[in-house]
Amino acid sequence: MGLSPRPDPRFVETSSNEPWITTKLDAFVNWGRKNSLWPMPFGTACCAIEFMATAASKYDLARFGMERQAFSPRQADLLICAGRVPFKLAPVLRRIWQQMPQPKWCISMGACASTGGMFDNYAVVQGIDSIIPVDVYVPGCPPRPEGLLYGIIMLQKKVANEHSGDKSLRNEMEPDPDTQLYIPPSVIDEVSEPFGNSIHQTRSGL
Amino acid sequence: MSNDGSFAPVVAGSALGAGAPAPVSPRNVAHRGGDPNQSVEPMRQQFGAAVRRVDVVWGETTVVIDPARVHDVIRWLHDDTSQRYDYLSDVTAVEFRDLEQPIEVVWHLRSLPYRRFLRVKAQIDRGAALEVPSVWDIYKGADWLERECYDMFGIRFVGHPDLRRLLMWEQYNEGFPLRKDFPLRGRFSRSEQLRQALAANPEARYSKDELSIADAFEDLPADMRRRLTTGERTGE
Amino acid sequence: MATTKRTVEVELSTTGLDAQGRPQRVPLAVDEGGNVLTMEAPPGIEPDLSGEHMLINMGPQHPATHGVLRLVLELDGETVVRCIPHIGYLHCGFEKIGEYRQYNQIIPWTDREDYLNSPGNNVAFALGAERLFGIEITERCKVLRVIACELSRIISHLVWLGTTCIDIGAFTPFLWAFQQREEVYEMLEMWIGARLTTSLTRVGGMGADIPDGFTEKLSAFIRGFPKIVDEIDRVITRNGIWVGRTVGLGVMSPEEAVNYGLSGPMVRASGVAYDVRKDFPYLDYETYDFDVPVGTNGDVYDRFLIRMEELRQSTRILEQALKRLPDGPVNVDDHRVILPPKSKATSDMESMIHHFKQVMEGPRPDAGECYVAVESPKGEKGYYMVSDGSSKPVRWRIRPPSFVNLSAIPRMVEGHLLSDVIAINASIDIVMGEIDR
Numbered sequence: 001m002g003l004s005p006r007p008d009p010r011f012v013e014t015s016s017n018e019p020w021i022t023t024k025l026d027a028f029v030n031w032g033r034k035n036s037l038w039p040m041p042f043g044t045a046c047c048a049i050e051f052m053a054t055a056a057s058k059y060d061l062a063r064f065g066m067e068r069q070a071f072s073p074r075q076a077d078l079l080i081c082a083g084r085v086p087f088k089l090a091p092v093l094r095r096i097w098q099q100m101p102q103p104k105w106c107i108s109m110g111a112c113a114s115t116g117g118m119f120d121n122y123a124v125v126q127g128i129d130s131i132i133p134v135d136v137y138v139p140g141c142p143p144r145p146e147g148l149l150y151g152i153i154m155l156q157k158k159v160a161n162e163h164s165g166d167k168s169l170r171n172e173m174e175p176d177p178d179t180q181l182y183i184p185p186s187v188i189d190e191v192s193e194p195f196g197n198s199i200h201q202t203r204s205g206l
Numbered sequence: 207m208s209n210d211g212s213f214a215p216v217v218a219g220s221a222l223g224a225g226a227p228a229p230v231s232p233r234n235v236a237h238r239g240g241d242p243n244q245s246v247e248p249m250r251q252q253f254g255a256a257v258r259r260v261d262v263v264w265g266e267t268t269v270v271i272d273p274a275r276v277h278d279v280i281r282w283l284h285d286d287t288s289q290r291y292d293y294l295s296d297v298t299a300v301e302f303r304d305l306e307q308p309i310e311v312v313w314h315l316r317s318l319p320y321r322r323f324l325r326v327k328a329q330i331d332r333g334a335a336l337e338v339p340s341v342w343d344i345y346k347g348a349d350w351l352e353r354e355c356y357d358m359f360g361i362r363f364v365g366h367p368d369l370r371r372l373l374m375w376e377q378y379n380e381g382f383p384l385r386k387d388f389p390l391r392g393r394f395s396r397s398e399q400l401r402q403a404l405a406a407n408p409e410a411r412y413s414k415d416e417l418s419i420a421d422a423f424e425d426l427p428a429d430m431r432r433r434l435t436t437g438e439r440t441g442e
Numbered sequence: 443m444a445t446t447k448r449t450v451e452v453e454l455s456t457t458g459l460d461a462q463g464r465p466q467r468v469p470l471a472v473d474e475g476g477n478v479l480t481m482e483a484p485p486g487i488e489p490d491l492s493g494e495h496m497l498i499n500m501g502p503q504h505p506a507t508h509g510v511l512r513l514v515l516e517l518d519g520e521t522v523v524r525c526i527p528h529i530g531y532l533h534c535g536f537e538k539i540g541e542y543r544q545y546n547q548i549i550p551w552t553d554r555e556d557y558l559n560s561p562g563n564n565v566a567f568a569l570g571a572e573r574l575f576g577i578e579i580t581e582r583c584k585v586l587r588v589i590a591c592e593l594s595r596i597i598s599h600l601v602w603l604g605t606t607c608i609d610i611g612a613f614t615p616f617l618w619a620f621q622q623r624e625e626v627y628e629m630l631e632m633w634i635g636a637r638l639t640t641s642l643t644r645v646g647g648m649g650a651d652i653p654d655g656f657t658e659k660l661s662a663f664i665r666g667f668p669k670i671v672d673e674i675d676r677v678i679t680r681n682g683i684w685v686g687r688t689v690g691l692g693v694m695s696p697e698e699a700v701n702y703g704l705s706g707p708m709v710r711a712s713g714v715a716y717d718v719r720k721d722f723p724y725l726d727y728e729t730y731d732f733d734v735p736v737g738t739n740g741d742v743y744d745r746f747l748i749r750m751e752e753l754r755q756s757t758r759i760l761e762q763a764l765k766r767l768p769d770g771p772v773n774v775d776d777h778r779v780i781l782p783p784k785s786k787a788t789s790d791m792e793s794m795i796h797h798f799k800q801v802m803e804g805p806r807p808d809a810g811e812c813y814v815a816v817e818s819p820k821g822e823k824g825y826y827m828v829s830d831g832s833s834k835p836v837r838w839r840i841r842p843p844s845f846v847n848l849s850a851i852p853r854m855v856e857g858h859l860l861s862d863v864i865a866i867n868a869s870i871d872i873v874m875g876e877i878d879r
Contacts (some may be wrong), residue, residue, distance in 0.1 A: 042503060044532055045512050045875050046557035046639055049601065051628075051639075056620035071505040086878075087403035087509060088375050089531045092502055094404060118550070121535040122383055122392030122399070123374075130400060142638055180404035185397030192396035215736045216696050216714040218721040231723045237576055237808060264573050264812045293716075294703050297816070300828050300837040312839070314813055314826070318700065318714070319723055325813065347703025350849040358537070373530035373878055383538055390535075390542055 016123030026164050033077070033103065034156040036065040040076030042096060047110035050142040051082045059145035064152060073099040078155070079132075082142075084112035094180070097132040102170045103158070107151055108134045111141045116192070126192035130183055133173050144158045221290060221319035229321060235265040243267035243324050245289055245317075253279055258329075266325060273311075273328040277339035277365075280326065283315060284344050291315040291324065294345035297352055299359045301386050311338050311361060330361075340365040358384040375406050495523060502531045504608045506864045509874030511848075513863065520859045525852045529845075534876040540838030544804030545571045545645050546779075548838065551637035552825075555840060556876040558601050560640045561630070562594035568643035568707075569724060570814035570825040574807040575779060577646050582770045586652065588763045589660070590642055590757040591725070591816070596667070597626050598819035598871075599749050606746070606868040607678065610687050616673045622670055628857050629659050645805060646780045647773030657764060664761050671753050679750070688743040692854040692866035695740060702853070703846040706821025707748045708870060712740035718817035729855050732759050742869040749871070752819075779805040804833030813841075820844045820871055840879055844872040 039061075041051050055061045055069070070076035073096045086095055097106070108128055111117035115135040116126035128134060135158060138151035162169055175182040219226060240262045249269060250257050255376045256275040271279050277327040283291040295314035308329040315324045328338050340363035342348045352363040360382035363369055370376060374383070379398070381388050392399055501512035510531035516524040536555055540548050552563040565587045572579060579587075600623050604616035627637040633656060634640050634649050642649055679682050694704065699712035708717055717734045719727040735751040737744030773780045781800055782793035809831040815824040821843025828837040847870050855863045 006522075046554055048509075049557060049638060051621065052601075052604075053620060057617050058621065058624045073503075084532070084534055086531065086533050087371075087399055087503065088406075088533060090400065090403045091406055092510075092531070097502055118554075119534045119539070121390050122380065122540055123390070123533050123535040123538075125400065125403075128395060130396075131404070144637070175404075176339065179397075179401045181397065181401060185395075185401070188397040188400060189395050213713070213738050216700075216716075218714075218716050228728060229721060229723050230728055231726050234578060235573065235576075237810060263810045264576075266812060268811075292700050295822065295824060296813075296839070296841045298826065298828065298839045300811075300839075302830060302836055303832075304830070313828070314824070318716055318721070323722065325815075342685075345703065346698075346701050346853075347846050347849065350845060351703075354845075371530075373533040375530070383535065388538075390538060 021165065026162065027160075029164070030160045034159040037078040037105070037152075037155075038068055038070045038076050039066050039078040039080050039157075040073055040096075040100070042079055042081045042083075042093065044081075044085060044089065045112070047082035047113070047140075047142040050145060051109065051148065054145040054148050059149065061152075064149075066152070066157075073097075074101065075103050076100055079104065079106045080109055081106065081113045081128050081134075082109040084110075084119055085128050085131070086116060086123045087125055088123075090131050091127055093128060094131050094175075094194055098172075102172065105135045106132055107136045107138060107155060108149075109138045109140075109148055109151070110143060111139055114139060117141060118192055122173055126205060130188045130192075132180070133182075188205045216318075218318040219321045221317075222321065225293055226288075232265055233383075238263060240265050243322055244320075245283065245291075245322065247322055248286075248288065249279065249283075252282060266323065268274055268325040270327045270329060272337055273330060274314075276311075276326070277341065277344075278285060280313065280315070280341050283324070283346055289317060290319045291317045291322070293318050293353075294341070294347050297341070297348055299355050299361055299384075301359065301384070303382055305332065305386075308332060309336065309359070309361075311355070313341070330379050335362075336360055337362045339363070341364050354382075358382060360385065375403075377406060450857050454742070460507055482643065488704065497502055500863070502528075506867065507602075508867065508872050509877075510607060511867075511872065511874060511877075513851075513867075515855075515860070515863065516642060517860065519579045520861075522855050522860065522863060525855045525863070527848060529848070529874070532874045532879055534879065536879040537838055537840065540835055542834060545574075545807075545831045545835070546804070548835075549643060550639065550641045553641055554875060555879050556818065556820065556823070556842075556844075556873050557638060558598040558873055559594045559820070559823075560638060561590040561642045562598075562816065562818050563823070564643040565594075565639060565725075566814060566816040566818070566823055567825050568645055569816065570812055570827050571645040573812040573814055574810060574829050575645060576808070576829055577774055577776060577779065579647060579774055580771055581768050582651075583772050585763050586648055586772065587643065588725050588727070588730070589767075592759045592763070593626055595756045595819045596753060597623050599753050602749060602819070602868075602871045603674065606865075609850070609864050609868045610639070610684065612678065612681075612684070617676060618670060618674060622667060625663055625667075629656065629663065632656055632659065644773070644780070645774075646776055647771075651772045655818050657767070660764055664764070666758055667757055668754060671750065671757075675750060685743065687861075687865055688746060689741060690739075690870070691742040691858060691862050692869060693740045694850065694854060698850075698853070699740065702850040704821070704850060705843050705846070706817070706819065706871075707745050707752070708821060708847050708850075710735065710748055711737035711744040713738060718815050718822050722815060724814070724816060730759050730762050732762075742865050745869045745871075749819075777820060806833045815841070818843060820873065820876070821847060840876070841874040842879065844870065844874075845877045848872050848877060 041048065050096060053059065061067060079097060079100060096205055105183045108114045112119060113128050116124050135153045136155045138148055140147045219237050242260055242262050246267060246269065253275065256272045256279065257269060258272060259270040283289045293316040295316055298312050300310045300312060308331045311328045313326040315326060330336060338361060340348065340352055342352065342365065350372060352366050353369060355361055356363060356369050357371040357373050371378060380393050468615055487742040496517045498515050498517060500515060502510040512528040514528065515522050536551055539551060549564055549567060552567045553560040556563050592671050600619040604619035604794040631637050633652055662857055694712045696713045699709045699714055713736060715734060715736045720734055732755045735748045777796040782796055786793040787797040807829045809829055811828040813824055813826040815822050823843055824841030826839035826841065827835050830836045854866050
């Protein structure tokens with residue numbers, strides 16, 4: 001689940017007296033939502049080009065109901081963060097996420113958006129999940145269009161499994177007013193530690 | 207452009223004359239000891255001791271100039287009709303791992319009419335003020351190149367109209383990233399870096415006064431002029 | 443130097459420009475008498491709005507800024523009085539990381555800064571590193587690199603074309619352009635395994651030789667691609683809306699263009715015939731027969747025409763390169779930089795030592811520096827490398843053409859309308875990855 005504090009809807013305890021009509025209503029609403037996700041491509045770098053290739057004729061996002069790309073966050077429900085996010089861009093991403101109305105989901109496309117990728121240095125956020133809650137991580141550098149489509153289908157399954165009885169589902173993330181972080185700093189430091197030999201490649205240090 | 211149908215493109219190599227050989231791809235370039243650029247001798251005659259050293263490495267001529275004379279030299283290279291270095295490719299800096307070596311500021315100049323390439327360097331010794339003259343008045347393209355050099359190295363370009371950080375945000379206080387004493391992952395912890403980044407206002411913009419200030423600078427009150435020249439920011 | 447001029451005849455119902463040379467506004471309506479009613483207020487009813495400039499912020503997240511660019515525009519009504527670009531929203535510390543990587547390990551980084559021109563960047567960096575090492579590459583490698591550079595130029599211009607068409611309002615050419623990109627992606631994937639971020643070259647050679655079937659695929663592409671360019675040409679080049687929206691915009695005079703350090707189609711549109719392939723050649727470009735289009739007016743329309751023509755010229759170069767592709771080894775036979783074949787590395791002692799040295803320590807050039815410039819689709823792309831004799835460069839500097847080209851945008855958009863800012867920005871062909879690094 002990454003760093004998102006949002007619980008996995010499949011494992012949420014719902015009331016055993018949940019009426020039949022609610023489950024059918026949920027199924028209907030979720031079906032409508034998952035087949036008409038309006039993506040907002042927050043494209044920064046190379047992954048944005050593969051996103052454009054996915055939206056183009058050969059891999060066609062329109063099959064998934066996603067041909068209407070929202071460039072205003074107010075009209076979008078899916079934020080696809082495609083590309084690396086440096087620290088200078090972090091407040092912008094946070095602001096865009098906060099402008100999106102619920103229900104909203106986020107796909108972190110590519111290695112750089114998910115974990116910082118190959119950019120383990122002073123300038124790049126080591127994973128956008130320390131800024132906004134992420135639902136699906138798509139690995140790759142850049143992921144092939146098929147990879148992105150697999151991530152989208154995974155998100156559709158997640159949307160399909162949502163229950164309206166789950167009250168915490170549409171909670172907006174609340175950053176701490178002093179630090180603006182919604183995850184404890186120690187957790188951020190721990191997951192951002194250098195992995196293996198990400199600084200000097202070959203540990204010989206030569 | 208012209209409406210009478212005549213059009214003459216500006217062609218590189220126009221000053222070389224019709225009999226000049228066509229340019230070829232370099233082959234088997236020697237490490238050291240090639241022929242220096244033809245501008246070197248005239249530079250030596252014009253500036254004498256200000257030309258401290260000339261190196262020819264891998265076919266490229268590097269001229270090391272006294273930092274105080276750099277602006278005069280580059281101005282002469284640009285204006286003189288036998289040199290005509292009208293194109294500034296790059297302004298950058300190099301800091302070596304060996305701390306004894308000086309920091310070098312590098313200008314890459316091209317003469318399109320003569321099809322020449324020249325590297326001009328100024329070496330700033332450790333402990334000396336990190337300042338070189340700006341060439342913005344000669345080449346407008348130096349504007350952002352010098353700002354980036356300041357942002358990454360902390361080198362002040364004297365005479366630049368607006369020397370602010372370019373790639374990092376203006377209140378960035380971790381240091382100058384490309385210096386060798388700046389660690390790769392930065393000085394602060396990740397959460398601290400993120401906290402500082404999120405504290406920056408994404409809508410920080412110039413007020414209307416600041417935009418028009420360059421025109422009306424002399425009319426401003428003295429204390430405001432002083433604040434602006436020292437670069438004081440009011441936290442926007 | 444011989445230059446040819448090709449004239450494009452355009453027939454419009456209006457000239458597209460009014461008496462002051464500004465783009466003509468579309469009339470709102472036609473009254474019963476057949477008179478055109480324009481948007482001007484009747485005389486005597488002039489709202490007094492002088493003195494109030496509006497500050498608007500475009501970006502960093504905006505569909506038309508081609509990446510994370512932020513433009514702060516001071517507007518007088520619709521007219522731009524001043525433009526202040528803010529960059530750095532994609533600054534990822536490339537040059538710093540270059541000091542911590544061996545030369546072959548930097549090659550994947552060159553993919554990602556100008557990600558539309560990955561093979562071209564790989565070639566440029568390899569040329570620079572080979573200069574530092576004092577290596578002469580093989581003839582086959584040179585021709586393969588020319589093929590890589592020109593394919594890269596084609597795919598970069600196709601992205602520019604698709605996104606510019608979307609910015610100005612035409613969606614279909616985007617799909618056609620990206621379909622052609624898929625054709626090239628298939629070839630690159632056959633060759634090196636990756637579509638976009640290729641890491642095609644190595645110091646001293648290429649990551650892989652071309653596989654069987656590549657030349658057939660490339661020939662088929664060369665045959666089919668000019669037809670697509672013609673199709674897009676038919677739809678766009680003489681279209682009244684397109685011409686009306688691009689002619690006369692963002693004009694830079696030749697002296698200004700050179701003084702600002704513009705390069706590539708930006709400087710050639712202003713009438714300066716500077717192309718690194720012709721003036722400071724590399725990879726034997728002087729032996730290929732191709733033309734460099736040069737514009738007359740320095741406006742957005744000229745830049746568009748130049749890039750369309752460059753697509754055709756690149757196809758011409760590809761054809762010649764394919765014909766002259768020689769047999770022979772791709773990699774130079776230098777054990778300092780080229781890994782020995784795996785079969786020998788696991789059996790022969792000397793090869794094993796060479797392999798070990800290269801992987802653990804990395805190839806080490808002599809102390810020195812070099813600046814190698816190539817003609818990327820955006821302009822003069824340069825890599826400046828300084829070595830102190832160790833396996834990692836002391837300084838790796840990228841000279842980004844889009845960075846210097848973009849610095850002229852305040853000069854280009856002064857006095858234009860807000861919608862023109864979008865068109866001018868699109869005509870610069872910026873890649874934020876390269877600008878911010």
